[in-house]
Amino acid sequence: MTDAAADPADEPPRTWTIAEVADEFGVTHRTVRHYEELGLIAPERRGTTRVYHRRDRTRLGLILRGRRLGFPLEEVRTIIDLYDAPRGRRSQLEYVLGQIGSRRADLEQRRADLEAALAELEGFERRCREDLARLG
Template identity: 80%
Template sequence: MASEATPGDTWTIAQIADEFAITHRAVRHYEDLGLISPERRGTQRVYHRRDRTRLNLILRGKRLGFPLEEIRTIIDLYDAPRGKRSQLEYALGQIDERRADLEARRRDLDAALDELDTFESRCRADLGALKPTQRTSPTG
């Protein structure tokens, strides 16, 4: 994924998009939402280390299932007076909520799979109990 940058590095939209394996449209979308704010040199966007870091955080948040507004809040907290501490405290609260949501979904999936297994077993048992002449294809 993202490689190490050196101070003073800048990137074009193509370089940023390639580095993070996203489309130019996605990069512009994050810019339109105010999540990143590249420098403009005429019509060209110039991305700095801050934009690159923010984009990395945005994509990590998305992989973890956070909505963009939560990602924005977490990122923006870094610039708040309490800085990193408030950001980390908020992020930990959001992680707890996301984990609880995912665990509930996992329980729901496990229950659905168990129900499917039970239904499949009953169908197979019923099919096995039919006399050979009673077996028909689903279409006829």
């Protein structure tokens, strides 16, 4: 096991191996490496071995949520990169805000589709339950 006990002063922040993050997020190490190949995450290297920090886990969570939502990984990258984009200058901030707008529109379209699908499904369920009731 990885030492989870002993938390007195300020120890170095915890890190994870590739097997640990893969397990934790329910994916294979190949998937994690694939995301790295695409530049979605960039774990530290100690010698040749990958070392994952909290930041990497955060990004991995965002990636997998994007995947569950059906976004292609390239699009996922533009989204999460957005959160790290430089925004010190006004022009940069305005660019980021523009991107945010596009992403929001996209997400809201999806939400509309989703609500429509759910509404249909629920209507159908109701009719089925009525039929079932009629069958006594």
